[in-house]
Every structure is written in structure tokens, then in C-alpha cells.
Amino acid sequence: MGSRATIARRELAGLRAEKTIVLALAIQLFIAAFSSFLVVGLVSMYDPxxxxxxxxxxxxxxxxxxxxxxxxxxxxxxxxxxxxxxxxxxxxxxxxxxxxxxxxxxxxxxxxxxxxxxxxxxxxxxxxxxxxxxxxxxxxxxxxxxxxxLESRPLDVPDRIGSSPYYGFTYTVLVPLLVFLPVFISGSLAVDSVTEEIDRGTMELLRVAPVTIAEILDGKALTAVGIVPAQVAAWLALLWFNGTPVANVGWLLVLATAVAAVVVELAVAVALLVPDRRGAQLLYSVGVLAVFAGSSLADGGPVNAAARLAIDSADLGVYLVVVGAVALACVSVAVVRLTLDRCSPAALG
The missing domain is CATH 3.40.190.10 (Periplasmic binding protein-like II)
Known part of the structure; x- marks a missing residue:
């Protein structure tokens, strides 16, 4: 674990020089810090x-x-x-x-x-x-x-229930956005990190050190996954500060971390199979967006689970989604190990 932690610290230090991640963090910070104004503005555009x-x-x-x-x-x-x-x-x-x-x-x-x-x-x-x-x-x-x-009186139509669009927009759009946007960014960082090492030939230099390729990839993945719960916790704290309470924060952090682990391991596998940076980023982006778009349409998807956890209306099925995400994260690690075993040494360095 020591070698993995060392590589993770190296990756974390390198993130400071990444303008992309800094800009992405700034955008998320703006969304969370000014969530009240954004909700009013966006909902007003939807339904003035x-x-x-x-x-x-x-x-x-x-x-x-x-x-x-x-x-x-x-x-x-x-x-x-x-x-x-x-x-x-x-x-x-x-x-x-x-x-x-x-x-x-x-x-x-x-x-x-x-x-x-x-x-x-x-x-x-x-x-x-x-x-x-x-x-x-x-x-x-x-x-x-x-x-x-009419010859017979029809059934009475239920009275319309007045509900605020701000409430629905906040918990079905804004909260899932702040929970899963860091996940997408971390996967993209993992793709860039691995493909950059392969393009520059520095993967071979890292192999000179007393570490294995698996430990190198684990260290990179550990950094990409580790920054997700920290960001999500900060964004939810800012939402609470702006008057938007979020329930089940702990479960949300577990869900975000598990999904991040799945996405990051997928990103690492894509980077190993497609060492070209542009090709890997394109394949990763299309794949992740397709998966999340499909899962968002299902009641048992992570997006719906995050919304229900946030409003404290989760049932057993929602908690099973979280447990399933954790199990899938473990499976993803095994799949990446299998992918690594099938990659030739020349492809990695």
C-alpha cells in the first residue's frame, strides 16, 4: 500500500498544474455556492x-x-x-x-x-x-x-396538487449534478494520466522503481477516486449553507465514491486498450454518457437513487443500488487486472 500511496500523492500534486481540473472545480464551486440564484434563474427559464x-x-x-x-x-x-x-x-x-x-x-x-x-x-x-x-x-x-x-356521471378527477418546481429542480437536477459531475471529471483525469505516461514513455521509467504496473495504476486510480467524495462533501455543505438541506449525506458519499471507482477503472481500462489520448477520451466520454443516460431513465439508476437519498425518501431498493454500486466497483477492479494481464509490455511502455 505504501507504493500506491506514494504514487497517489505524486498524482495529487500534479493536479495543481492541471488547468482543466482547476477550471472544472471552479465551475462546480460556482454552481454549489450560488445554487439558490441558479435554481431561481433556471426554473424561471423553464416555467416563467x-x-x-x-x-x-x-x-x-x-x-x-x-x-x-x-x-x-x-x-x-x-x-x-x-x-x-x-x-x-x-x-x-x-x-x-x-x-x-x-x-x-x-x-x-x-x-x-x-x-x-x-x-x-x-x-x-x-x-x-x-x-x-x-x-x-x-x-x-x-x-x-x-x-x-352525460348518461352517467364520470369519476371525479383528483384535485391538482400544487408543488414548487424549485424543489423538484433542486433535488432531481442540481444535487445529482453536483454528486456525479466530479465522477465524470475523475474518469477523464484517469484517462489523461495513463495515456500521458504511455505517450511520453514515462511508464517505463516508473517500472524501474520497485513497483509493479498494477501498483502504478492503483495509485493513479486512488487519486482520481479519492478526490470525488471530498468534492461532493464540499458541494453539499455549500448547498446546506444556501438553505438547501440534503439528507443521507453519508450514503450519497458512498454512492458517489462507488460510482467513481467504477468509472475510473473503466477509464483506466480504456486508456490501456486505446493508448492514444484523443481516441481514449472520445471512447470514454461516449461510453460514460451513454451509460448514465440509460441509467437515468430507469427507476433503479444511480441518478434516481441520489435524488431519493437527498430528499430522504429512499426505500430498500435505493439502498440496494448503493450496495450494488460498491459490488460493481470491486468487479471493475478485477476487470482492469484482467485487461492489464492481456496488455503487452510494449503497449505499456
Whole structure:
């Protein structure tokens, strides 16, 4: 273990000169330190209506003006102006008197609506969000009105549960981002470290020392994996400082470390099989992104597990994901040993 620790300290000292890792750490530090502002800004881009106070003037015309005006009256910030025909309404839209146009028409007992909104304008998203709420309100009112016309009464629709998008965005996007972004970076560092040693021929010089190739790779992997829990702990502490409590920090650190071990060992294997730095980085990046993209779609993936741990809603399945990640990390080490045994000495030095 002494040789591995020595190589790990050597690698850690070399990270200070790496501008890439310093820049990546700075970006993560910015995200964690200013998480509250970022959440407000990003969620506002996703759903500006959550900020409130968005006022929109809408031109309404057609055969169902009364229904549309009634629906718009229930949406805060939406003001309607009635026009006799669609041409006049569009003239007002072109003159920027109104922000949007809603043309209504009755067909076979149904209300059809054609909406016109600004094209690539700054206010387009705000207008679309407000019109969406108006149309949802119109749809709900029409359903309630037509219940009496049915032969049998349908089941009552459950009331809409109001939930803050900030909460969902923080724990399903921001926390997993800060937990797993260091993992990606550590894998990339491992690829660079191994391929650089092979390109420069310094792997052969390291072999002159009383250490084996396995110990050299273990030392490099130990550094790449070891910086992950330190970063994650720092980022979660900054989230807590910004008023975002995160539960099960210990389990999150274990999950991040285990996934980092899997990714770093994968990166080392890729670097051994593809000694070219650019080719290895491309193969590593595509492979890791594909794996994480696929796992994020599954309920039992590490991204979902991190989110559920953070909000303290983990069940037995989530804890099994963490245990499985630890077991997979051990398997990854064995796979890299097998890969190392199949590599020729010339390929390593």
C-alpha cells in the first residue's frame, strides 16, 4: 500500500498544474455556492409563470369569445381584448397592441382555438406559459359544463396538487449534478494520466522503481477516486449553507465514491486498450454518457437513487443500488487486472 500511496500523492500534486481540473472545480464551486440564484434563474427559464406578475394582453375573436374571456379572467396577469374579426386582431398584434391572438371557432359542439404568439421574441416563453394556463382553464370549465349531458356521471378527477418546481429542480437536477459531475471529471483525469505516461514513455521509467504496473495504476486510480467524495462533501455543505438541506449525506458519499471507482477503472481500462489520448477520451466520454443516460431513465439508476437519498425518501431498493454500486466497483477492479494481464509490455511502455 505504501507504493500506491506514494504514487497517489505524486498524482495529487500534479493536479495543481492541471488547468482543466482547476477550471472544472471552479465551475462546480460556482454552481454549489450560488445554487439558490441558479435554481431561481433556471426554473424561471423553464416555467416563467412561477415567478408571478407576468402580464399578457391577449386579443380574442371568434364564436366562443365569452368562454375564452371567462377562462382568461381566472388566470392572473392575463387581460383580454375583444375584436370583431381575426384581421383586426392580427393588425393589433402586428402593431404590438396585444401580445397574442386567440381565434375561437365552434365545430360540432367543440371549441377550436388557434393561437398566435411572437416569433423568437423575449416575451414568447412568458406568453406561451400564460396562454397554456388559459387553455387549461377553458378545458376544465368545458368538461365541468358537459357533465350534465352525460348518461352517467364520470369519476371525479383528483384535485391538482400544487408543488414548487424549485424543489423538484433542486433535488432531481442540481444535487445529482453536483454528486456525479466530479465522477465524470475523475474518469477523464484517469484517462489523461495513463495515456500521458504511455505517450511520453514515462511508464517505463516508473517500472524501474520497485513497483509493479498494477501498483502504478492503483495509485493513479486512488487519486482520481479519492478526490470525488471530498468534492461532493464540499458541494453539499455549500448547498446546506444556501438553505438547501440534503439528507443521507453519508450514503450519497458512498454512492458517489462507488460510482467513481467504477468509472475510473473503466477509464483506466480504456486508456490501456486505446493508448492514444484523443481516441481514449472520445471512447470514454461516449461510453460514460451513454451509460448514465440509460441509467437515468430507469427507476433503479444511480441518478434516481441520489435524488431519493437527498430528499430522504429512499426505500430498500435505493439502498440496494448503493450496495450494488460498491459490488460493481470491486468487479471493475478485477476487470482492469484482467485487461492489464492481456496488455503487452510494449503497449505499456
Amino acid at each position: 409563470g412561477e415567478l408571478g406578475g407576468a402580464e399578457v394582453d391577449v386579443a380574442v375573436t371568434g364564436e366562443a369569445v365569452d368562454r375564452m374571456e371567462a377562462a382568461a379572467a381566472e388566470v392572473p396577469g392575463v387581460r383580454t381584448r375583444t375584436y370583431e374579426d381575426a384581421g383586426t386582431a392580427h393588425d393589433a398584434f402586428d402593431a404590438r397592441v396585444v401580445d397574442a391572438v386567440l381565434e375561437t371557432d365552434r365545430r360540432e359542439g367543440r371549441i377550436h382555438v388557434d393561437a398566435t404568439v411572437p416569433d423568437s421574441d423575449v416575451r414568447t416563453t412568458v406568453v406561451v406559459v400564460q396562454l397554456r394556463e388559459v387553455l387549461r382553464t377553458l378545458e376544465a370549465s368545458e368538461r365541468d359544463r358537459r357533465v350534465d349531458d
